Amino acid sequence: MLSISAISIFQFKNYSVRSFSFSERIVGICGKNGMGKTNLLDAIHYLCFTKSYFTRLDANNVQQGKNGFRLEGNFVLQDRPEKAVCVLRETGRKELSINEQVYEKFSQHIGRYPCVIIAPDDAELITGDSKERRTFLDSLLSQLDPDYLQQLILYKKVIEQRNSLLKLFAETGTKDLSLLDVLDEQLVKPGELIFNKRKEFLVSFLPIAKHLYQEIAQQPEDISLFYESDLLQASFTELLKASRQKDCLAQRSTAGVHRDDLEINFGKQLFKNIASQGQRKSLLFALKLAEMEVIRKEKHFAPLLLLDDVFEKLDEERISNLLRKVCVENDGQVFITDTNEERLTDHLEALSVNYQLVSL
Amino acid sequence: MQFSSALLENAVNEFAKLPGIGKKTALRLVLHLLKQDTGEVTHFSDIIAKMRSEIKFCQRCFNVADGDICSICANSMRKQEIICVVETIRDVIAIESTQQFNGTYHVLGGVISPLDGIGPDQLNIESLANRIKKEQTQELIFALNPNIQGDTTIYYIQKKLQGLSCRITTIARGIAFGGELEYADEMTLARSLQNRLPVESYVNSR
Numbered sequence: 001m002l003s004i005s006a007i008s009i010f011q012f013k014n015y016s017v018r019s020f021s022f023s024e025r026i027v028g029i030c031g032k033n034g035m036g037k038t039n040l041l042d043a044i045h046y047l048c049f050t051k052s053y054f055t056r057l058d059a060n061n062v063q064q065g066k067n068g069f070r071l072e073g074n075f076v077l078q079d080r081p082e083k084a085v086c087v088l089r090e091t092g093r094k095e096l097s098i099n100e101q102v103y104e105k106f107s108q109h110i111g112r113y114p115c116v117i118i119a120p121d122d123a124e125l126i127t128g129d130s131k132e133r134r135t136f137l138d139s140l141l142s143q144l145d146p147d148y149l150q151q152l153i154l155y156k157k158v159i160e161q162r163n164s165l166l167k168l169f170a171e172t173g174t175k176d177l178s179l180l181d182v183l184d185e186q187l188v189k190p191g192e193l194i195f196n197k198r199k200e201f202l203v204s205f206l207p208i209a210k211h212l213y214q215e216i217a218q219q220p221e222d223i224s225l226f227y228e229s230d231l232l233q234a235s236f237t238e239l240l241k242a243s244r245q246k247d248c249l250a251q252r253s254t255a256g257v258h259r260d261d262l263e264i265n266f267g268k269q270l271f272k273n274i275a276s277q278g279q280r281k282s283l284l285f286a287l288k289l290a291e292m293e294v295i296r297k298e299k300h301f302a303p304l305l306l307l308d309d310v311f312e313k314l315d316e317e318r319i320s321n322l323l324r325k326v327c328v329e330n331d332g333q334v335f336i337t338d339t340n341e342e343r344l345t346d347h348l349e350a351l352s353v354n355y356q357l358v359s360l
Numbered sequence: 361m362q363f364s365s366a367l368l369e370n371a372v373n374e375f376a377k378l379p380g381i382g383k384k385t386a387l388r389l390v391l392h393l394l395k396q397d398t399g400e401v402t403h404f405s406d407i408i409a410k411m412r413s414e415i416k417f418c419q420r421c422f423n424v425a426d427g428d429i430c431s432i433c434a435n436s437m438r439k440q441e442i443i444c445v446v447e448t449i450r451d452v453i454a455i456e457s458t459q460q461f462n463g464t465y466h467v468l469g470g471v472i473s474p475l476d477g478i479g480p481d482q483l484n485i486e487s488l489a490n491r492i493k494k495e496q497t498q499e500l501i502f503a504l505n506p507n508i509q510g511d512t513t514i515y516y517i518q519k520k521l522q523g524l525s526c527r528i529t530t531i532a533r534g535i536a537f538g539g540e541l542e543y544a545d546e547m548t549l550a551r552s553l554q555n556r557l558p559v560e561s562y563v564n565s566r
Contacts, residue, residue: 150547157508165474179472179480182515186508 003333010070011063013039024356030341031360037337041306047073047084048115050106114303116292126280127272130261155190166251184240194257195231202227213286228261277313302332422467439463441498471509502530
């Protein structure tokens, strides 16, 4: 079991000095626009992943006109209290410690406090291009399987070299095909490994996501999810051979697992083209909740769940289905933000669970 | 930095171009030279100029040499039929320091990396292939860095040499000597397990 009992925030985004304590498993966070609801969630995310969910640059998270910030969270992991502290120094150096023990590598921390966040911009996962869905898949698989991450890094490096070589061919007008052969061989092993791991994982993951979607929708909607990959048709070696001429013309690698996608259909059409905003959002939740499910199985406890402004564009029925899923059927700690205090309390009351309200 | 002499400033700027030397260190070195006799400093600069202008690269292995052929290639005590392929001259020095290798070298001058614009043509690969054909080399040992570019280079050369009877090997990769398993990263440890050694040959090699 993982939970946060308190967090103190210093010079982080719009907060100068503020402490919150969380006594219940369900925490509702209410406040008007710009009061810092999302920033509070982001502070929690920071302590879990050592970075912001929203901005890449650490300095962007510092309160305006100040230097450095400090986040301190009191976690409870398997009944043992732990104090996690993340500090961005004035010099731009970031430090993270658990019980006063400073980490040498941030990567060692990732996975200690698993956490799933759902924010409004995540709809890109459904409507955006295939890159968004690959990133989702990659970050999930990397958390579960360190070897996957290694192979992915290797694959990306070889692809870069191969693309440069293809550009070089075009620029110089020469073709050293034996060098291309070598790079192709180097690409095949990590490529097939990534493909097999993705395929194996999605066989169990996609039915969970589909099932969750039906539960949120509460009516049979004919959606189907598949894994789309060039490698499903032929072996990677054959594919590289077949696409060689095309690659030379395009000056980049046109076949491989870097072009994989998760295809989502609604009836016989592409989901993103015809689904309503609410349906898209429901599917986003289904994918994220499936992610939570997989992490729970792996870690044997539920990850923290951060829901940012999730009620927009959902009908009442879907909201209550969703809340039942995350608050009643899930035993992990949940943080939910909303601008409308009344709506949030009404929904939480209806579930008859203990909850706590934080008003900003 | 403010200088009262343009001569001094020029000298400092030149020193600061060297790798690992910043402006302050450059100033310290120049001021040190300034304290010495003019003769000594002339001797110093002559030696450097002479080094650059007179040094040659071995026509056979591309190592640094005083003549057309380097002292390693010219040494008849060394096994001429074994070639160790390295990236740079620094690697030759590193392997020589082990005193474990008694063959000859071949300096590639880099590794294949299209990303950095380095293809096989820019490296001494053609000359290596010719050398192996001409000299009837028995074994080629690759001592390249264990990364993707190193691997690419090894595979490429190996492909090029197909059909020749030369044996091709590469240096072992795994747990460092005197290292501790606990602190080895997973990739290294996994690789060591994959390429494990029979105990007889391990004990004998120590």
